[in-house]
Amino acid sequence: MYRNRTDEYQDIREAVRALCAEFPAEYHRRIDQERGYPEEFVEALTRAGWMAALIPEAYGGSGLGLMEASVIMEEINRAGGNSGACHGQMYNMNTLVRHGSEEQRQKYLPKIASGELRLQSMGVTEPTTGTDTTKIKTTAVKRGDRYVVNGQKVWISRVQHSDLMILLARTTPLSEVKKKSEGLSIFLVDIAQAMKTGMTVKPILNMVNHETNEIFFDELEIPEENLIGEEGMGFKYILTGLNAERTLIAAECIGDGYWFTDRVVDYVSGREVFGRPIGQNQGVQFPIAEAYIEIEAANLMREKACRLFDAGEPCGAEANMAKYLAAKASWEAANACLQFHGGYGFAAEYDVERKFRETRLYQVAPISTNLILSYVAEHVLGLPRSF
Ligand SMILES: Cc1cc2nc3c(=O)[nH]c(=O)nc-3n(C[C@H](O)[C@H](O)[C@H](O)COP(=O)(O)OP(=O)(O)OC[C@H]3O[C@@H](n4cnc5c(N)ncnc54)[C@H](O)[C@@H]3O)c2cc1C
Numbered sequence: 001m002y003r004n005r006t007d008e009y010q011d012i013r014e015a016v017r018a019l020c021a022e023f024p025a026e027y028h029r030r031i032d033q034e035r036g037y038p039e040e041f042v043e044a045l046t047r048a049g050w051m052a053a054l055i056p057e058a059y060g061g062s063g064l065g066l067m068e069a070s071v072i073m074e075e076i077n078r079a080g081g082n083s084g085a086c087h088g089q090m091y092n093m094n095t096l097v098r099h100g101s102e103e104q105r106q107k108y109l110p111k112i113a114s115g116e117l118r119l120q121s122m123g124v125t126e127p128t129t130g131t132d133t134t135k136i137k138t139t140a141v142k143r144g145d146r147y148v149v150n151g152q153k154v155w156i157s158r159v160q161h162s163d164l165m166i167l168l169a170r171t172t173p174l175s176e177v178k179k180k181s182e183g184l185s186i187f188l189v190d191i192a193q194a195m196k197t198g199m200t201v202k203p204i205l206n207m208v209n210h211e212t213n214e215i216f217f218d219e220l221e222i223p224e225e226n227l228i229g230e231e232g233m234g235f236k237y238i239l240t241g242l243n244a245e246r247t248l249i250a251a252e253c254i255g256d257g258y259w260f261t262d263r264v265v266d267y268v269s270g271r272e273v274f275g276r277p278i279g280q281n282q283g284v285q286f287p288i289a290e291a292y293i294e295i296e297a298a299n300l301m302r303e304k305a306c307r308l309f310d311a312g313e314p315c316g317a318e319a320n321m322a323k324y325l326a327a328k329a330s331w332e333a334a335n336a337c338l339q340f341h342g343g344y345g346f347a348a349e350y351d352v353e354r355k356f357r358e359t360r361l362y363q364v365a366p367i368s369t370n371l372i373l374s375y376v377a378e379h380v381l382g383l384p385r386s387f
Pocket residue numbers: 121122123124125126129130131132154155156157158206210212361364365366367368369370371374387
């Protein structure tokens with residue numbers, strides 16, 4: 001049951017819901033239990049054109065904005081699926097659309113729009129530097145018409161189900177740049193080619209069924225035409241992708257939040273203990289109502305972040321705040337949902353424990369709540385820099 005109000009994106013919502021209905025809970029549960037990848041689901045989304053939402057029409061996509069893209073991701077999670085299997089293409093897209101050359105756009109975008117290629121992977125995080133991104137140690141050194149990459153990444157998702165990866169590497173040593181955010185560059189990596197010539201991928205088994213990996217680069221050669229934008233400006237470009245990622249994940253958490261509140265409202269309305277529905281107790285009602293209020297509030301911040309992003313205006317604060325609020329709201333909704341299902345919350349067939357694990361991730365990735373608080377304290381409130 002869909003309880004919240006309708007909005008101007010109702011057509012998209014209805015269409016995505018109809019597609020998602022072809023992949024019921026049993027499908028996502030089985031994929032989770034098998035630690036598999038929802039290939040048929042992602043393929044269906046691609047065939048229906050949803051994965052090309054952000055590609056301009058001139059390149060075969062539908063030319064929609066981040067707002068519409070976020071509605072697609074929200075609806076997938078709201079229908080019981082997990083956008084984590086496919087959101088990479090959405091958040092990577094603007095990096096290529098906004099910062100790629102015309103030649104790169106012509107070469108890749110139509111093939112991504114048709115589904116021939118997938119751009120699902122982004123390689124930023126490293127084991128020894130964590131969130132301190134400007135200190136990454138992976139280097140790309142220019143040799144003739146190629147860049148030679150050495151280093152290591154961790155938690156790099158969907159590599160096995162992507163053709164292309166956006167890779168962040170240092171092209172000028174940290175000691176030689178004025179600002180630590182300078183001297184970083186981004187590249188488009190042809191994954192199949194790279195696996196044969198210097199890139200090794202090691203899957204990480206994890207709590208969520210999230211396809212993610214350690215990656216090792218040993219003298220990997222990338223043609224110079226795969227550099228996106230200007231050398232040394234990669235950190236600025238990757239922020240476009242990171243703001244999109246945070247906003248999309250906020251929408252996914254909102255979808256999760258509504259899924260949890262819908263589920264728990266239905267359950268507590270029907271479950272009778274002590275001769276009445278458990279939902280008649282205010283001790284049960286209040287945590288659910290509180291989570292719902294927080295989801296609705298997070299939704300407003302997500303809309304603001306999307307509007308700013310789509311207008312090409314700065315949206316770092318809003319993207320971070322939307323992610324913070326939505327991840328917190330979905331986690332509170334998840335807790336209430338699990339709690340009021342009693343023992344059944346732990347049974348796989350109810351899907352609550354799966355969604356609970358899935359939504360928990362977003363307190364940590366793609367950016368932890370602490371780092372968002374630190375961003376707001378320093379960049380919005382002007383408090384002294386702490387690191
Ligand atoms: C399932 C999964 C998928 C992922 N997919 C990708 C991907 O596709 N591409 C990619 O590049 N990365 C990916 N990541 C990485 C993710 O973005 C990082 O895990 C996340 O940014 C946190 O970095 P870290 O794990 O190195 O934690 P650290 O940076 O080591 O931080 C650990 C914890 O310490 C705290 N902390 C750290 N510094 C501070 C501080 N200054 N003040 C206060 N608290 C602090 C935070 O609470 C944080 O949660 C993924 C991670 C996971 C788990």
